Amino acid sequence: AQSVTQLGSHVSVSEGALVLLRCNYSSSVPPYLFWYVQYPNQGLQLLLKYTTGATLVKGINGFEAEFKKSETSFHLTKPSAHMSDAAEYFCAVSHTGTASKLTFGTGTRLQVTL
Amino acid sequence: DVKVTQSSRYLVKRTGEKVFLECVQDMDHENMFWYRQDPGLGLRLIYFSYDVKMKEKGDIPEGYSVSREKKERFSLILESASTNQTSMYLCASSFGQTFNQPQHFGDGTRLSIL
Numbered sequence: 001a002q003s004v005t006q007l008g009s010h011v012s013v014s015e016g017a018l019v020l021l022r023c024n025y026s027s028s029v030p031p032y033l034f035w036y037v038q039y040p041n042q043g044l045q046l047l048l049k050y051t052t053g054a055t056l057v058k059g060i061n062g063f064e065a066e067f068k069k070s071e072t073s074f075h076l077t078k079p080s081a082h083m084s085d086a087a088e089y090f091c092a093v094s095h096t097g098t099a100s101k102l103t104f105g106t107g108t109r110l111q112v113t114l
Numbered sequence: 115d116v117k118v119t120q121s122s123r124y125l126v127k128r129t130g131e132k133v134f135l136e137c138v139q140d141m142d143h144e145n146m147f148w149y150r151q152d153p154g155l156g157l158r159l160i161y162f163s164y165d166v167k168m169k170e171k172g173d174i175p176e177g178y179s180v181s182r183e184k185k186e187r188f189s190l191i192l193e194s195a196s197t198n199q200t201s202m203y204l205c206a207s208s209f210g211q212t213f214n215q216p217q218h219f220g221d222g223t224r225l226s227i228l
Binding site: 036041042051052090094095100101102105107 | 118123145147154155156157159162172204206208209210211212213214215216217218219220221222
């Protein structure tokens with residue numbers, strides 16, 4: 001069965017600092033991986049996805065993630081944090097089987113300070 | 115852009131009531147999903163549907179049922195609401211039966227059961 005683990009339920013960075021949000025996956029087959037962002041009182045918005053091909057994936061708002069099979073990781077990074085990046089971030093892995101089901105991590109809340 | 119619309123942003127109901135949460139998508143997606151989101155637990159799948167009148171249980175179906183009479187509409191039903199069903203409910207939809215398709219989310223319904 002597929003699963004994801006997000007290390008750190010809360011991460012705090014200064015504005016302009018590097019953002020690193022960690023995600024490790026477990027999958028018996030080659031995984032498809034996703035990062036979503038949730039701003040307060042909103043639904044989830046897709047940031048980026050890894051399916052096949054290039055292991056460094058670029059997403060919206062300057063975020064990117066690198067798929068590392070040897071480390072079973074898909075960490076999300078952004079070189080320079082902005083106040084508007086404050087949100088909750090979810091990593092997800094797709095299932096084989098019916099209907100493109102996803103399993104989500106428990107989320108990481110990113111705080112950006114001045 | 116895909117639009118997933120949930121009928122209510124906030125809802126307050128009493129224990130024992132039958133509660134209906136409605137979700138409509140405008141992109142002719144085959145798959146629709148209902149999740150509940152609780153702090154520290156991430157998103158947990160309640161039910162999903164991969165076609166009209168088809169439904170499958172997710173990870174936490176107890177106390178819930180669903181209905182999909184039309185392709186664009188997916189309803190979540192709390193048969194007899196209880197206080198432990200107070201939560202944020204998120205609806206999502208996705209295209210097709212391949213595993214690399216992202217899910218698109220509505221803005222959520224924050225449900226309080228008193």
